[in-house]
Amino acid sequence: MTPSTRSDASGTRPSADADPQADGVTGLSPGIGEAARHRRADALDGWLGRLLPLPPGVALIAVGGLGRRQCAPYGDLDLVLLHAGVPGMDELAPRLWYPIWDAGLRLDHSVRTVAEALSVAQDDVKVALGLLDARYVAGDRALAESLSHTATDHWRRTALRQLPALREITTVRWQAHGELAFLLEGDVKEAAGGLRDVGILRAIATAGITDALRPAVRAAHLRLLDVRDALHRQVGRRVDRLVAQERDGVAGLLGLDGGDTLLRRVAGDARTVSHALDDAWRAADRLRSGRGRRGADGRPLRRPVARDVVEQDGELVLARTAIGARPDPSISLRVAAAAATTGLPIARATCEWLAAYCPPLPAPWPPAARAALITLLGAGPGLVAAWETCDRYGLVDGWLPEWTRIRSLPQHNPVHRFTLDRHLVQTAFEASRHTRDVDRPDLLLLGGLLHDIGKGLPGAGPDAHEPADHSTAGVPLAEAVATRIGLPDAEVTLIGRLVRLHLLLPDVATRRDLTDPVTIAGVAERVGDTTTLDLLHALVRADAAATGPAAWSGWKGRLIAELVGRVRTALDTGELPAPPAPDPALVAGPLPAVHLGEDRVSVAAADRRGLLATVAGCLALHRLEVISADAATVDGRALVECRVQPRYGLAPDPIALSADLRRAVSGDVSVNQRLRGRALAARGSGAAARVVWHRAAATDAVVLELRAADAAGLLYRVTCALDEAGALVRAARIATLGGDVVDTFYLVGGWPADAERARLAAAVLAAAG
Structure with a gap:
């Protein structure tokens, strides 16, 4: 290698996890804290300096963690062997790298002249940043300092030009991680x-x-x-x-x-x-x-955007008249609202002034503060950034003392993509998309901000899904906030009702038979009026969108809309809607009959036990998830109607599916053997399954609810078990929550005795196991 040639490599010798102290590196104990990191850096500096005498014109430079003296217990070494055109670097470099590898240390290394290092930094912004950490370890100190000073000076002169490329690289990294x-x-x-x-x-x-x-x-x-x-x-x-x-x-x-x-x-x-x-x-x-324009008087140009708020250099700052001995307590909320509605950031100095001098809000809040909060929550895309800025400076705690408890609280359910506090703000943002669908958009926005405020309390964890948990626990907290901000008593009560019932619609829509009058009457009784119903419907959609993609789907939206429509009819007229009539073609056509729709599968066959299980198994065989299933007997023929969706996003071959369904319901032994074999091979895993019984939840049936790990063929196995145990299933509802399911079965007949319930539960749990 000639002196002007550089080499770059990254590698680890065998025994990379060996203890480097055995090879002479001392002080590398895996301690925690800044002092421990500095001790590791000192130990590595001393050890590296003793490895090899370096001739004049050669220096060993540390970059990365060692360059910053922030050595992690098992971090890499990033080293540059810098030389001033000294010959023989091909032989010198391996003599330095091999002892490092032999000590079990991971090494990123390069051999460069000063000119080469600066040339690479000119073309690669990541290298330019790395050289800012360059620190002398051994050899020619003047040469090392020359590179450090020159690289820093070069960065200062070119940073503005290089930052766009750095930002692009950073954005790609964020998307990946x-x-x-x-x-x-x-x-x-x-x-x-x-x-x-x-x-x-x-x-x-x-x-x-x-x-x-x-x-x-x-x-x-x-x-x-x-x-x-x-x-x-x-x-x-x-x-x-x-x-x-x-x-x-x-x-x-x-x-x-x-x-x-x-x-x-x-x-x-x-x-x-x-x-x-x-x-x-x-x-x-x-x-x-080139922002920072100034007027004829030499002062920065300022543009009023709201009361007491002006724009200066693309940021929001306080008007001069707003800064006085007795600031308005609502000013921080009004600044936040202005930032959210304009999409402009709040200047750092303004945030610091508000944090230091804005007085606490009285209780109840003045109308200006309440109006500013609603404006902030309804601002749309600007809400999240404005709220986050205010939260970083402690302003949100002044508005809502409850925020301290929920800030950055993790939500362990995999469907959630945000911490609890961010989820609440995101829900308010999503609710702003539905404000035209409700009579009280202000209460919708506030309900979105407060709907999960009960999470994190004892017995109501941040990933709780049961309405009786965080929904109930959050009611007094939400009502206290609504009272403090100055809402009248009737609206405080409505906020509490929204928090208590915010899971009602999705739970009922995905777990109950929507054609059963008992289901509709129960929801109508709890909701009470159409104003609340519309608010809950909008809140459900906002909550799901804020939770993440797995929390919503087209079929779930249709089920909830169907429930809302039926409940609205009951609230408007006082009459419960009649269940839909079966498809005449299924009732009158030749048997067996199979009708395939976009998201529905309907089957008619000669009446026999186990037909629902057979259909469910056949659908699972074709990788279709059953969302809901209804079974009925009309004029001696059995009808099964299922709502389905592809398990992996690809629709099955309709000809093959229809053929298998016809053969299966006709009793074809080969198809049923395939169903049983596939179902037994797809057992779930994780926490033990659980059975819950519900009294008076249906008109003519008892409701059995299975909570278990999701698995292909689960519905087939459970319906088979119920059939073999002598239970007749007239409807099933399947709700998926991340990796778990809540499967609800309507068993025809009266409420069974304790022994019978125990026998059925045991059969279901064995099938789910």
């Missing part, structure tokens, strides 16, 4: 708000664009480094993803009282980092676009 604040198993280095983003903030601060590393960011950074230290120590190797099985152990090493406390702290720190980076990007954009 997600947002650390809202992940149950996030990568503390690569995810948005993680350690990698702190490096970007450090680079922006080095360029002098803005003070990106404020005290709150520095504190968050140190805590995230501690988390990574503890994670390495817990696992015993390099790992940056905080997986669920290590969470409690990491929390214990950090002196925290559990995995949820750890998740909340990580989420809070990640949000601090993300907010600071958003602010830094905006500062760079302002410099690049």
Whole structure:
């Protein structure tokens, strides 16, 4: 290799997990905290400096974690062998790298001249950022300092030009790794708000664009480094993803009282980092676009956007007349509302002033504050960013003291994509899409913000799905908030009803027979009036959209709409709608008959036991999930109607499905053998299944509810078990909640005796096992 040639490589020798202390590296114990990181850096510096005498014109430089003296217990070494055109680097470099590999250390390395390093940094923004961490370890100190000073100076001169490329790379990384604040198993280095983003903030601060590393960011950074230290120590190797099985152990090493406390702290720190980076990007954009125009008097141009709020340099600041000895208590809410409606960020100095000087709101709130809150909640896309900014500066706690308890509270159900506090804000945003569908849009927005406020209380965990849990626990909290903000008593009561009943419509629509008069009468009685019904319907859609894609589907929306329509008829007229008549073609046509629709499968056959199980099994064989199933007997023939959806998104071959259904309901032995074999091979796993009985939930049946892990063919196995146990199923409803299902079966006949219920439950649990 000639002196002008560079080499780049990354590799690990065998025995990468070996203890480097055995090869002479001391002080690398997996301790936690800044002092431990500095000790590891000192130990590595000393060991690397003793490995090989370096000739004049050659220096060993550390970048990455060692360059920053932030060495994780099992982190990589990032080293540059810098030279001033010295010959023989081909022989020198391996003599340095091999002892490092032999010590069991992971190594990223390169050999470059100063000119080569700067040339690469010119073309690769990631390399440019890496050189900002360059630190002398051994050899020619003057050469090392020359590279460090030149790279820093070059970055300061070119940062504004290079930041767009860095932002593009960062966005791609965020898309790949997600947002650390809202992940149950996030990568503390690569995810948005993680350690990698702190490096970007450090680079922006080095360029002098803005003070990106404020005290709150520095504190968050140190805590995230501690988390990574503890994670390495817990696992015993390099790992940056905080997986669920290590969470409690990491929390214990950090002196925290559990995995949820750890998740909340990580989420809070990640949000601090993300907010600071958003602010830094905006500062760079302002410099690049030449904002900061001034008028003839030399003052910055200011544009009024709301009472006491003006725009300056693309940010919102307070009007001069608003800053006085006795500020208006509603001013922070009014600033937030202005930010949300205009889509403009609130200036950092304004947030700091509001946090320091805005007085607490009286109880009840003045009308201006209440109006500003509703404007904020109904602002649409600008709500989330404005709320997050206010929350970072502690303003939200002044509006809603309850927010402290729910901030960054994790939700462990996999259908949820956000922490509890963000979910509530997101629900209010989604509710703003439905304000024209209801008589009281203000109460819809407030209900969206408060609907899950009971989560996290004892007995009402953040992933609870039972209406009797967080829904009931949240009522007094929501009513207290509504009273404090100044709503009249009747509206306070309605807010409490929305919180109590916000799961009623989806639970009933997916778990109960919507043609049963008892179902409709029960919902109508609990809802009470069409105003509440419309609010609940809008809230359900907003809640599902805020939860995540798995919480909503077309069939679920149709079921809920059907329920709402039937309940509305009952509330308007006082009469319960008649159940739909069966398809005449099924009642009168030749047997067997099979009708396939877009999301329906209807079968008519000679009446016999086990027909529902046969149809369900055949549908499972063709990878169709059954959402609801109804069985009836008309003039001596059995009718089975199922609503279905493809299990993996691809519709089955209709000709093959129809043929198998005809053969199966006609008693074809080969098809039924295939059904039984496939069902037995698809058993669920996870927590033990559970059976719940419901009294007086149907007109002519007893309701058995099975809660179990989802698995293909589960409906077939359970309906077979019920049939073999002598129970007649007239309807079934299947609700999927992440990896679990709640399957509801309407068993014809009166309420069975205790022994009979126990026998049926045992048969169902054995089939679900």
